[in-house]
Amino acid sequence: MKQGEVIKVSGPLVGARGMDGAQMYEMVRVGELRLFGEIIEIRHGNYSIQVYEETEGVGPGQPVFRTGEALSVELGPGLMGGLYDGVQRPLDVLQRDFGDFIVRGAERPALGREKIWKFQPAVAAGALVEPGDILGTVQETTLVVHRIMVPAGVRGRVAQIAPVEGNVETEVAVIETDKGSVPVKMYQRWSVRHPRQVTRKFPPIEPLTTGQRVIDMFFPIAKGGTACVPGPFGSGKTVVQHQLAKWSNADIIVYVGCGERGNEMTDVLMEFPELKDPDSGQPLMERTVLIANTSNMPVAAREASVFTGITIAEYYRDMGYSVALMADSTSRWAEAMREISGRLEEMPGEEGYPAYLGSRIASFYERSGYVQCLGSDKRQGSLSLIGAVSPPGGDLSEPVVQATLRVVKVFWGLDDKLAFARHFPAINWLTSYSLYQSVIDKFAAEHVDAEWPKQRTLAMNLLQREAELEELVRLVGLDALAAGDRLTLLASRMIREDFLHQNAFDERDTYTSLRKQFEILATILHFHAAAKDALRDGVLLPDLLEMPIFEKIARLRLLAEDALPEFENVRTEITAALAALPRQVAVLAEAAVSEP
Amino acid sequence: MITSREYRTAKQVYGPLVLLESVEAVTYGELTDISTGNGERRRGRVLEINGDKVMVQVFEGTSGFAPEDLKVKFLGKGMELGVSEDMLGRVFDGFGRVIDDGPEIIPEKWLNVNGSPINPWARDYPNEFIQTGISTIDLLNTLVRGQKLPIFSGSGLPHAHLTAQIARQARVLKSDDKFAVIFAAMGITFEEAEFFIEDFRRTGALARAVLFVNLADDPPIERIAVPRMALTTAEYLAYEKDMHVLVILTDLTNYCEALREISAARKEVPGRRGYPGYLYTDLSTIYERAGRIKGRRGSITQLPVITMPEDDKTHPIPDLTGYITEGQIIMSRPLHMRGVYPPVDVLPSLSRLKDKGIGAGKTREDHANVMNQLYAAYARGVNAKELAVVLGESALSPMDLRYVQFAEAFEQRFVRQGEHENRSIEDSLRLGWELLALLPKTELKRIKDEFIEKYYPATQAGTAAKA
Numbered sequence A: 001m002k003q004g005e006v007i008k009v010s011g012p013l014v015g016a017r018g019m020d021g022a023q024m025y026e027m028v029r030v031g032e033l034r035l036f037g038e039i040i041e042i043r044h045g046n047y048s049i050q051v052y053e054e055t056e057g058v059g060p061g062q063p064v065f066r067t068g069e070a071l072s073v074e075l076g077p078g079l080m081g082g083l084y085d086g087v088q089r090p091l092d093v094l095q096r097d098f099g100d101f102i103v104r105g106a107e108r109p110a111l112g113r114e115k116i117w118k119f120q121p122a123v124a125a126g127a128l129v130e131p132g133d134i135l136g137t138v139q140e141t142t143l144v145v146h147r148i149m150v151p152a153g154v155r156g157r158v159a160q161i162a163p164v165e166g167n168v169e170t171e172v173a174v175i176e177t178d179k180g181s182v183p184v185k186m187y188q189r190w191s192v193r194h195p196r197q198v199t200r201k202f203p204p205i206e207p208l209t210t211g212q213r214v215i216d217m218f219f220p221i222a223k224g225g226t227a228c229v230p231g232p233f234g235s236g237k238t239v240v241q242h243q244l245a246k247w248s249n250a251d252i253i254v255y256v257g258c259g260e261r262g263n264e265m266t267d268v269l270m271e272f273p274e275l276k277d278p279d280s281g282q283p284l285m286e287r288t289v290l291i292a293n294t295s296n297m298p299v300a301a302r303e304a305s306v307f308t309g310i311t312i313a314e315y316y317r318d319m320g321y322s323v324a325l326m327a328d329s330t331s332r333w334a335e336a337m338r339e340i341s342g343r344l345e346e347m348p349g350e351e352g353y354p355a356y357l358g359s360r361i362a363s364f365y366e367r368s369g370y371v372q373c374l375g376s377d378k379r380q381g382s383l384s385l386i387g388a389v390s391p392p393g394g395d396l397s398e399p400v401v402q403a404t405l406r407v408v409k410v411f412w413g414l415d416d417k418l419a420f421a422r423h424f425p426a427i428n429w430l431t432s433y434s435l436y437q438s439v440i441d442k443f444a445a446e447h448v449d450a451e452w453p454k455q456r457t458l459a460m461n462l463l464q465r466e467a468e469l470e471e472l473v474r475l476v477g478l479d480a481l482a483a484g485d486r487l488t489l490l491a492s493r494m495i496r497e498d499f500l501h502q503n504a505f506d507e508r509d510t511y512t513s514l515r516k517q518f519e520i521l522a523t524i525l526h527f528h529a530a531a532k533d534a535l536r537d538g539v540l541l542p543d544l545l546e547m548p549i550f551e552k553i554a555r556l557r558l559l560a561e562d563a564l565p566e567f568e569n570v571r572t573e574i575t576a577a578l579a580a581l582p583r584q585v586a587v588l589a590e591a592a593v594s595e596p
Numbered sequence B: 001m002i003t004s005r006e007y008r009t010a011k012q013v014y015g016p017l018v019l020l021e022s023v024e025a026v027t028y029g030e031l032t033d034i035s036t037g038n039g040e041r042r043r044g045r046v047l048e049i050n051g052d053k054v055m056v057q058v059f060e061g062t063s064g065f066a067p068e069d070l071k072v073k074f075l076g077k078g079m080e081l082g083v084s085e086d087m088l089g090r091v092f093d094g095f096g097r098v099i100d101d102g103p104e105i106i107p108e109k110w111l112n113v114n115g116s117p118i119n120p121w122a123r124d125y126p127n128e129f130i131q132t133g134i135s136t137i138d139l140l141n142t143l144v145r146g147q148k149l150p151i152f153s154g155s156g157l158p159h160a161h162l163t164a165q166i167a168r169q170a171r172v173l174k175s176d177d178k179f180a181v182i183f184a185a186m187g188i189t190f191e192e193a194e195f196f197i198e199d200f201r202r203t204g205a206l207a208r209a210v211l212f213v214n215l216a217d218d219p220p221i222e223r224i225a226v227p228r229m230a231l232t233t234a235e236y237l238a239y240e241k242d243m244h245v246l247v248i249l250t251d252l253t254n255y256c257e258a259l260r261e262i263s264a265a266r267k268e269v270p271g272r273r274g275y276p277g278y279l280y281t282d283l284s285t286i287y288e289r290a291g292r293i294k295g296r297r298g299s300i301t302q303l304p305v306i307t308m309p310e311d312d313k314t315h316p317i318p319d320l321t322g323y324i325t326e327g328q329i330i331m332s333r334p335l336h337m338r339g340v341y342p343p344v345d346v347l348p349s350l351s352r353l354k355d356k357g358i359g360a361g362k363t364r365e366d367h368a369n370v371m372n373q374l375y376a377a378y379a380r381g382v383n384a385k386e387l388a389v390v391l392g393e394s395a396l397s398p399m400d401l402r403y404v405q406f407a408e409a410f411e412q413r414f415v416r417q418g419e420h421e422n423r424s425i426e427d428s429l430r431l432g433w434e435l436l437a438l439l440p441k442t443e444l445k446r447i448k449d450e451f452i453e454k455y456y457p458a459t460q461a462g463t464a465a466k467a
């Protein structure tokens, strides 16, 4: 193997010489311990290498071995349910072979070679195929059929194909091309810095439903869309990401724990195998890949982890699946870039971040999309990206938030005041937004209820009116409000406490279908409308403010998914309870009802 | 590998750093022995190597250094600590050297103090309830074995008392496991250190404690080593000797200032408020050493103390800490001024691991519900109180007024407790219910009906519910 020599060490950055011919982003092994590294700068025969492992003990004169290959991942059956570090080392295997702590220089293939898979052809010998065409399938988990695709750049006639059993190295087909015959294995390698190709992109049309009421109803994300979750620590970024990983209706989940807590990954690892997919009843782990480069793991591998994750996600999208990737947190990724940039002595931009911060973030989110995949069957896939952002001190004006907001279409702004009051998810309904709303409205009106867009608008208007009224109350006190406004406050409080508030740790509350979301909201709005009428008919405000039926409204969210008829009953009860209240004709004039 | 080489080629001394030239075959992170002209010896560590130039960080500072007099010996290994069970009951300096009257420690083995990251696959999720006897922690911000839960304090606030009280009272229900306390002092005053040592001595905890002490007048750069010494010892006791180790790290603010000093001397591009951009990563290599490992009996629980400069939670030190640790206990100056001990600011405090450590079989079935309700009610009461300050109490609805009363009672009866008052979780729950009974049952939306029926105090129920 060709080799060079270490001349410089500064934390995760190693300088080397004597590596002529080595390329940008080539993988190398550094020092006697053969630590993983990647070339990230070349100047006059000096090579800068970011090293994915702790560099203690590395010094000048030690060898640097070239590999001739760019930083790549293995793509094939066996990814699902896996836990990898930032450069796709299988952490379960490392633990088995090297112990409970991460040792340096440990090397194991990402896809286990012991595991035997059954390949079932989907085309016959003689078929003409192009890149992306599905040659056959492997049942990867109970939830995922793995489609073995013709690799990029390969076009021709299938010369050999048959059902086979074997590990990922097994040849499943041979394709006769212009340039000779190309054997296709069950897995392929792909350089993480290069996006995988698609035929074309479409604008998103379908919601990525999440079962989270504030998201699906007010700030929805589309399949193939992008969203960010910024917020100070403790405001609920990770819980939002976990909830999406659990309950969103994507076929495949890639969860990247980027520079965050070790225990949060353990949490996922222990919980997901126990949780069942709401549609299929299968363990959620069967559709999930985890990338864990926790905060205390080497910082350069943290930089790579996001690329590793997204390449795996693109690969499943290429099979025609809807894939969602969560990155927690993109700020740690940006900080890793900053640290490496600083050591390269690049000219710092804002807050020490490199000048290319914005373009790196943009090119990450650009890898999302609702697409037509490569392949003659014109199948469609999607890749949705959801990034947590951890702004210092919760200050949204900082560079990572700003660069992110320029490119993402959904903003779920987390608010620590709401979190302190234990209103979760602490998504601020006044500042958050979704640019997919009209698209999703159309979808929901068709698939859930024609009234969906109207109800949503009514509810949002109430919430906005509440904020104005609260300002007013702060100035003049509650008593100065008209009865109709008091009713508005009551109804918006119900929306907040009985609809928006959702406890991720309650078995029932953790997930709500679109149908049930609609029913809860419709019931609250039904109360509001009927109570307005009652006021007009002479019912006194104090009688309206404390009604036993409220308790039923408050517990709607805890009803089972199949208890949908119950909502109609509650609405009937509301009507009856209001009708039963005493009316005083004299106060009719006073009960001026202001529209929200 | 060459084991030890000596150089007299120091050319520059600036801040805590020494720069040598014409040096060969050193490695990153290597430990050095530096002797000055008058024979004094100090410790250093290689921070950067560029060709034959080597930058060394000196733990005891560079005062009295003349480059031409320096002899720098490279020891061919990283920073290590000799560990043994005999460390229990002993006092060390920030570099792990014995400073009490006892004999030298005969190490069972030497460990690199930087440790290695725990493989996330090997972690076991912390879920064992630790009863600290403090209501605001046990009921609202539950501590579990293997958690890292910092105390965000301010200068002059009683964090030392609270930390000592936790160390004194902490126990796991139904368990007789071996435990140990590791106390790591970084730049704190002699009095504060004495307060802890005296408390450990009085309660007999000293025999099960290991102390690493770097005081305010000890070398600042040595503070970089202190938490690593402490945690290396903790890992040894927890994972090799099956002990449940509580590590008290005080005060991380001083640690971060030492880091900033080095960063400034290296002329690195500063991040916020002059702290280096890698502060987050550096802190995580300390905090993430808390935890549990599958198949091993021991655990490491961390209680780091941070004094927030100007009581500002958004200052980089508490901010980055909060992003790494599993929650935070925040102390409130206004509560302290009103004479409430412990002045725990409940609303912004948080234990992220509480959910898996509480409930039936661990604490009690209604724990989570009561906790959520107390939070929501207190938040509303505090809000209403603020409103009343502006507009007068007459501006509040009758219900809001009840919340104000609730908030006051909550601070005086629930938050406040004696420094030696050790409340069981049952006591804290009972107290919680008593306070919730100040509100009508219909307000208790976060509590399941069955629990209201079972636990809502009978005496006040009638009056409160009808109102």
Ligand SMILES: Nc1ncnc2c1ncn2[C@@H]1O[C@H](COP(=O)(O)OP(=O)(O)O)[C@@H](O)[C@H]1O
Residues within 6 Å of the ligand: A231, A232, A233, A234, A235, A236, A237, A238, A239, A240, A424, A425, A426, A502, A503, A504, A505, B350, B351, B352, B353
């Ligand atoms: N939807 C939710 N339901 C219940 N509790 C929540 C919810 N979201 C957040 N929390 C609480 O807030 C804490 C902090 O949330 P987390 O997502 O870890 O914050 P962040 O990642 O922003 O620091 C959690 O440990 C949990 O106690």
Ligand SMILES: [Mg+2]
Residues within 6 Å of the ligand: A237, A238, A239, A260, A328
């Ligand atoms: Mg988080």
